[in-house]
Amino acid sequence: MAEAWTTLVRTGGRIPVNQLARHVGWSRRHLGDCFRTELGLSPKTAGRVIRFDRSHTALTRPARAGLAQIAVECGYADQAHLTREWREFAGQTPSAWMAAELPVVQDTVSGRAASSVHG
Secondary structure (H helix, E strand, O other), rough: HHHHHHHHHHOOOOOHHHHHHHHHHHOHHHHHHHHHHHOOOOOOHHHHHHHHHHHHHHOOOOOOHHHHHHHHOOOOOHHHHHHHHHHHHOOOOOOHHHHHHHOOOHHHHHHHHHHHOOO
16 A cells, blocks of 8 residues: 555656556555555545646645646646636635735735835
């Protein structure tokens, strides 16, 4: 199981389940049973979570790429696929999440400037 998990993480969740099963010498069914027992997730879902986590990390980088490039880097078929996964896992699109969660440089700068004028 450790080898299967390590391989899944090392590939960024991109390895197909059949290929992962062959890599560890198990049937697809046995691999799925082991994943569900150990992690509570199927190998496919675990791969999706890994890709989502990678995309989340990419979105928080100061010099982040555009959504289409992040989608490619994280193993999504395209930007629409990335957006569907974000809606499912985060309940919103990546753009909506960034607007709500990430600071806007101008707001931070003007906030500091405003406090220094009054402070």
